[in-house]
Amino acid sequence: MFDIRLLGSPGFFRNGEPVRLLKKSLAILAFLSMEQARTHERVSLSDLFWTDLPKARADNSLSLALHSLRKALDIPDNPSLIFATRTHVAINQDRRLRIDVQGLVRPPASSPCSDQAP
Numbered sequence: 780m781f782d783i784r785l786l787g788s789p790g791f792f793r794n795g796e797p798v799r800l801l802k803k804s805l806a807i808l809a810f811l812s813m814e815q816a817r818t819h820e821r822v823s824l825s826d827l828f829w830t831d832l833p834k835a836r837a838d839n840s841l842s843l844a845l846h847s848l849r850k851a852l853d854i855p856d857n858p859s860l861i862f863a864t865r866t867h868v869a870i871n872q873d874r875r876l877r878i879d880v881q882g883l884v885r886p887p888a889s890s891p892c893s894d895q896a897p
Contacts, residue, residue: 781852781860781876783812791852798851803828804844811861811870812878818862818869 782792789805791798800808807828811819821841822834828844829837845863852860862871870876 781874783809783876783878785809785813785878785880793852793854800851801844801847803840804848804851807841807844808848808861811868812876813880815870815872815876818867821863821866821868824868 780794782795784790784792789809791800791805791808807824810824810827821838825834825837825841829840832840845861845868848861849859858871858873860871860874860876862869
């Protein structure tokens with residue numbers, strides 16, 4: 780089980796144990812986690828996270844960050860948490876990932892607000 784904490788000091792946990800990640804890698808993971816239902820173009824992510832770099836360096840930095848995430852998060856004989864192709868990146872929907880802010884983003888099904896259109 781993976782948990783990502785975005786309230787307070789951000790952090791990532793595997794089975795309750797903290798996983799050390801670089802700040803930029805954690806930021807990418809947080810962004811992808813909040814947008815789990817969709818895939819993201821690599822070019823959009825590199826533009827978002829490396830606005831000050833030329834395109835080629837930004838693309839390379841994204842590749843390195845994704846590699847470091849896979850290295851830190853992947854468990855042998857299990858599907859990767861990060862799904863990436865040459866053009867797109869997403870959170871693997873087959874992996875369980877809990878996010879502390881999800882309850883704040885969407886009201887629970889039993890909430891009176893859940894019957895109202897957004």
